[in-house]
Amino acid sequence: MTKPHLSVRGLHKWYGSVHALRGLDLDIPQGQVIGLIGDNGAGKSTFIKILSGVHKQTEGQIFFEGKEAHIARPRDAMNLGIETIYQYTAMVPEMSIARNVFIGREKRKWGVRGFGMLDHAAMAEEAMAAIADVGLHLRSADAPVKDLSGGQRQGVAIARAMHFRSRMLILDEPTNHLSVKETNKVLEYVRQMREQGITVIFISHNLHHVHEVSDRIVAFSRGNKVADLLSEETTVPHMIDLIT
Amino acid sequence: MHFKKMLQTKPEASAFLMLMAMTFVFSLLSPTFLTLGNFQIVLQPIPEIALVAIGVTILMISGEFDLSVGSVFALSPMVMVLLMAAGFPLPVSMIGGLVVAALVGLANAFITIRLGIPSFIATLGMLFMARSMTVVISDGFPPPFPRDLDLWWIVGKVDLLRVSVFWLLGIGILLGIWLRKFDFGSWIFATGGSQESARNMGINVNLVKTTTFMLCSMLAGFAGMIQVFRIKAIVPSMGTGYELTAIAATVIGGAALAGGVGSVIGAVIGALLLAFIENIIILTRVDANWFRFAVGAIIVIAVTINKMTRDVAARAKYKEVEDD
Amino acid sequence: MKKTILKICSAAAFIVGLGATNAFSADDLKFTVLTQTGIDNTFWQTIKRGMDDACEDYQVDCQMLFTSENGNLQMHLQNLETTIGQDVDGIATVIVDDNLYDEAIARAAEKGIPLITINVDDTEGADGNSRLAFIGQDLFQAGYEVAKGLLVGMDKSQPQHVLLGLARPGESWAEDRIGGARLYLDEAIADGWNLTHETIDSANDISVTGQRICQYILGNRKTTAVVGSAFWFAGAGECLRDMGVKPGEIHMGGFDLVPILLDEMKLGYVDLTIDQQPYLQGYLPIQQLYFINKFGLSAFDVNTGKALIRPEDVGSVEKYSAMGVR
Structure with a gap:
């Protein structure tokens, strides 16, 4: 294994009296897709x-x-190049695609962050380019995100991560409630990113999707890592055994 | 298609159409309605209620409520008048009043954000506290308002209008630009549209909400000062019930109670609509006992029309952003 | 006018003297004064000033109970019941509804708690319930007087249209005053005046009431007079000037003394107001309750509100107004 992209050592998290992460040690290799699996309360969402x-x-x-x-803070992670895409809270539905791509990282004509005049034209143009780069074709960056399908939203969020040159992407349940066609599209995005050398952490309850797209499988249970194997070394039934 | 697009992307569009329609209908109902003299009267309190509505709208866009604006509308000018009575010059007294308003906003933000109390409840509490403070600080007897002040710059008459209308225009345009063209404005929409998403994308949602709470209170305080300057009297009960009028104007103007949607111009149109409705009821001599019924019914009708046009527009729009 | 003030002053001086001599004998008498209005009502703050002064003079323990918002009758009733339950030595309260309070007042009588109504009484007066006396303005009579006073300054040979501004539709104090005014206007019509009148919901806020009156006058240019049911109508002065209405063109009259009303009077837009002397409505009930408790004397009605104030009286009134006693 090459030098890890990200490592954690002895990670603990307490929520009041609840011990959610119990001394996690984990290495995530560069440029691979890591499937993170675990039952509810296993600690994977605390980790991300x-x-x-x-x-x-x-x-x-x-x-x-x-x-x-x-x-x-979230901005610290983003500045490092770690971008997380949550299933339901990645986008502001009422806002336009362009604004969503640049949310919190707006392009300004002048001024400082927090008091700057927005550069709408540049944001619209760059948003369209970024979206086209991931193979998604939308007519206008001014349409509100609520008019997009779930798969399209994932595409826009991934385009956003690519645009800001993220080096590690965390996808939280990216295929939930998607049609088969759209699920395939999202899995396709994940493969595209691996080709570009981006490390992807893929979290899903759907073990078939995880197995299909991941290089490695990491299983969590009761606040710690219980398995870390190559995808080829395991099968979906085995994965179920690991997490239950 | 363009027209329908506008209906959806501009929340105030249907309110504007309604304003036009009502102006037309009202002018048929009463020959006095469309006269300059009538407009001069109707427009007088508009800057006051519209400024309050603008603050409530921006706060509502960020996803929060303020029921204390009616009380701040009295507290802030009361502080100002008391400071003047104590010998401070007008500008200092005004700043003093606005600082108190800002502090009320800060307290609202603290209770809502840090203590995790819904703003509806937090500001309901503040509604009572600020009203009580208004009476306490004046000891029940507000000093007489100094009538010899030169107040031309804020409530003087320019032809048919008051200078305060230009203050409304100026503040409205500035805040409108801030909201639509500045990054902070974008954060306000993001925070109200989806607080979690905004937070995940690195926006300091607490800072955004604290700012909108304070802005809302200060606008209410400033509006109260304009009213005191205009009627040249201060009574501790002024502004009672304005919170509901402001929320009505805000909602008629297209803002969504859930946050993330709304506009400054919508708030102004909402305030105008309410004033027109009241005006036509008086001009057409509706029986005294039916007055509030008519106001209430028209609020409900206005918001219903608002929602219907938006739904229709949304359905028409759905097919438009198709992908590959 | 001066006579009235002199009278009040000498009465006050007398009472102060009396209070001083009785200072030792006053033990822990507890009186409660109740109203249906909120604390932001300036008028009631004057009543409170009267109450506070009397309680100081007679060395009794007093409390005034407001409601959290204006016109919350249910809360007022609840306060009244709580007070009766506390076995205080005397109660002064408004009665703004003919039936709502009857049961509570009867209970007070059963328990032997003297109860005096102030400011607003049952419209049936002493027959309405078992209160001992009423200290306040005869509201209906006062409305009648305002209308009468206004017509004195108007021309019987010309057609006249009077706007009646009902501040709180359905509340007896406002309905009574406007009802009294209406009665006089109808009598005037019978007497040969070429007169019409109309009532609107004029609201209870200086800004809103001013707006509504001006808007009405714009739509009804033949309007020649306005009767307000309280002081808020004075807010119309500013917009009347905007409309180019000269002093004296529209005759306005109403109730109570507040600075804006006095100002408009000086500017010539308000012809008259009836002061109901709220200070006395706070002072006198405490005095009576004290005498009832101490010497077993009986309560007596006082009509505090016959003081008709015209522009020439403003100077002398303003001085006391600033003291918070008028």
Whole structure:
């Protein structure tokens, strides 16, 4: 195994009296698709919330690209190049596609962050280009995201991550409630990203999707890692055994 | 297609159409309605209620409520008048009043965000507290308003209008630009549209909401000052019930109670609609006991029309953003 | 006018003296004053000032109970019942509904708690319930007087149209005053005046009421007079000036003394107001309740509101208004 893209050592998370992560050690190799599986409460969503800066670990260290990383806020994660795409809370439905692509990272004509005049034209143009890059064809960047299908939204979110040159992408249940056609499209996006050398953490309850697209499978149970194997070494029935 | 597109993307569009339609119908109902003299009267309190509605609208876009605006509408000018009575010059007194308003907004934000109380409840509490403070600080007897002040710059008459209308225009345009063209404005929409998404994308939603809470209170305080300047009297009960009028104007103007949708111009149109409705009821001499019924019925009708046009527009729109 | 003030002053001086001599004998008498309005009502703050002064003078323990918002009768009733349950030594309250309070007042009588109505009484007066006395304005009579006073300044040979502004439709104090005014206007019509009148819901907010009156006048240019059911109508002065209405063209009259009303009077837009002397409505019930408790004296009605104030009286009134006693 090459030098890991991201490592965590002794990661603990307490929510009040609930011990959600219990001393996790994990290495995630560069440029692979990691399937993260586990039953509800196994700690996988706690883990990605820590990586994306929504929560802070109670104890333990995170190393990203060889250096210790301190992730206190979502912006810290994004600045490192870690982008998380949540199934339901990646987009603001009432806002336009262009605004969604640049949410929190708007392009300004002038001014400083928090008090700057938006550059609408540049945002629309770059958003369309980014979306086209992932193979999605939308007519206008001004349409509100609520008019898009679930698969299209995933596409826009992935285009956003690509546009901001993320080096690690965390996908939280990206295929939930999608049609078969759209699911295939999302799995296709994941393969595209691996080709471009981006590390992907793929979280899903659908073990078939995980198995189909992942290079490695990491299984969580009761707040810790219980398995870390190559995809070829396991089967879906075996994965079910691991997490139950 | 363009027209329907506008109906959907501009929340105030249907309110504007309604305003036009009502103006037309009302002018048939009463020959006085469309006269300059009538408009001069109707427009007088518009800057006051519209400024309150703008604040409530921006706050509602960010996903929160403020029921305390009617009380701040009295508290803030009361502080100002008391400071003036204590010998401070007008600008200092005004700033003092606005600072108190901002503090009320900050308290609303603190209770809502840090203590996790829904803003509906937090500001309901503030409605009572701020009203009580208004009476307490004046000891029940507000000092007489100094009538000899030069207030031309804020409520003076320019032909048919008051200078306060230009204050409304100025503040409205600035806030409209801020909301639509500035990154912070975008964050306000994002925070109200989906707080989790905004937070996940690195927006400091607490900062956004604290800002909109404080802005809302300060606009209400400033609006109260304009009213005090205009009628040249301060009574502790002023502004009672304005929170409901402001929310009505906001909703008629196309803002969504759930947040993420709304516009400054919509708030102004909403305030105008309410004033026109009241005006036509008086001009057509509706029986005193039916007055509130008529106001209430028209609010419901206005919002229903608003929703229907948007639904129709949304359905027409659905086919348009098709992909490959 | 001056006489009235002199009278009040000498009465006050007398009472203060009395209070001082009785200071020792006053033990823990507890009186409660109740209203259906909120604390932001300036008028009631004057009543409270009267109450506070009397309680100071007679060394009794007093409390005034407001409601959280104006016109919350249910809360007022509940406050009244709580007070009766506390076995206080005396109660002064408004009665703004003819039936709502009857049961509670009867219970107070059963328990031997003296109860005096102030400011607003049952429209049936003493027959309405078992209260001991009423201290306040005869509202209907006062409305009648305002209309009468307004017509004095108007021309019987010309057609006249009077706007009656009903501040709170359905609340007896407002309905009574406007009803009294209406009665006088109807009598005037019978007497040969070429007169019409109309009632609108004029609201209870200076800004809103001013707006509504001006809008009405715009739509009904033959309007020559306005009767308000309280002081809020004075807010119309500003917009009447905007409309180019000269002082004296529209005769306005109403009730109570507040700075804006006095200002409009000086500017010539308000002809008259009837002061109901709220200070006395706070002071006198405490005094009576004290005498009832101490010496077994009986309560007596006082009509505090016959003071008709015209522009020439403004100077002398303003001085006391600033003191918070008028």
